[in-house]
Amino acid sequence: MTYFKFFSLFLLGLMFLPSVSVRAQQTDDGKNPEVAGFALITSIDKASYKPTEPIILDMKLKNQRTTNVAYWTGSPFSIFNISVTAPNGAPASLTEYGKQKMGPITGSHFGRILKPGDEITGQFLLNRLYDMTLSGKYKISVVCDIPAQDEPNKWVKIASKTTTIVVEP
Numbered sequence: 001m002t003y004f005k006f007f008s009l010f011l012l013g014l015m016f017l018p019s020v021s022v023r024a025q026q027t028d029d030g031k032n033p034e035v036a037g038f039a040l041i042t043s044i045d046k047a048s049y050k051p052t053e054p055i056i057l058d059m060k061l062k063n064q065r066t067t068n069v070a071y072w073t074g075s076p077f078s079i080f081n082i083s084v085t086a087p088n089g090a091p092a093s094l095t096e097y098g099k100q101k102m103g104p105i106t107g108s109h110f111g112r113i114l115k116p117g118d119e120i121t122g123q124f125l126l127n128r129l130y131d132m133t134l135s136g137k138y139k140i141s142v143v144c145d146i147p148a149q150d151e152p153n154k155w156v157k158i159a160s161k162t163t164t165i166v167v168e169p
Contacts, residue, residue, distance in 0.1 A: 035158040036149040037065035042142050042160040049167050051133060055126040057082065059160070061144050063114040069147055071112050071120070080122050081143045082129070087136025087167075098129035135169040 041060045049055050059080050063069050082102075084092040094102055114120070132138060141162045148154040 036146060036156055037069075038062065038144075038146045038158055039064055040142065040144055040158045040160045042140070042163060044140070044163055044165055047165055049127075049165060051135070051167060051169075054128075055132060055165065055167075057124045057126050057140060057142075057163075059122045059124070059142055061120045061146070061158075063116055063118050065149070066116050068116070069114045071114050071147065079120060079144060080124070082124065082126070083141045083143070084126060084130045084132070085139040086132075087134050087138065092130040092132060092138065095129060095131055102129060132167055135167055138165050138167060139163070140165065 039060075039062045041062070043058045045056060061079070086092040126132060126140065139162050142160040144158050145155045146158050148156050
């Protein structure tokens, strides 16, 4: 495959990835959650939704170290591990679309250098990925694997603050 054909297919594939708009949210103590020089910030635009409204989760993983970090990445679904708990306390079921997107990760992965201050962002339409038709409170959290600060071949987990939203009857 020529470089031009590969690049054209790559650009076409980017059209189907989630968009990358982010709004920051802080923890209760006014600080962003941070582990090993990274901050994981999640936000939702409001606390209550009607069943037909889109529920959009924005995420940002930011390198707050003073050095470059080599990061192995791919699609946003391979970076951000989203957990949604339904009002009944059980994990929310994936929709058919969610099963396709959040199933076994396939496709290309590539190395990326995150410079100090660089971010990996993602925006996910939660009620397209998860069945959120049950009325009540949903708890949403995100976990990412990041390179350990002192051991580049070791990975540690960073978790977001849990966000609670209400889906109205």
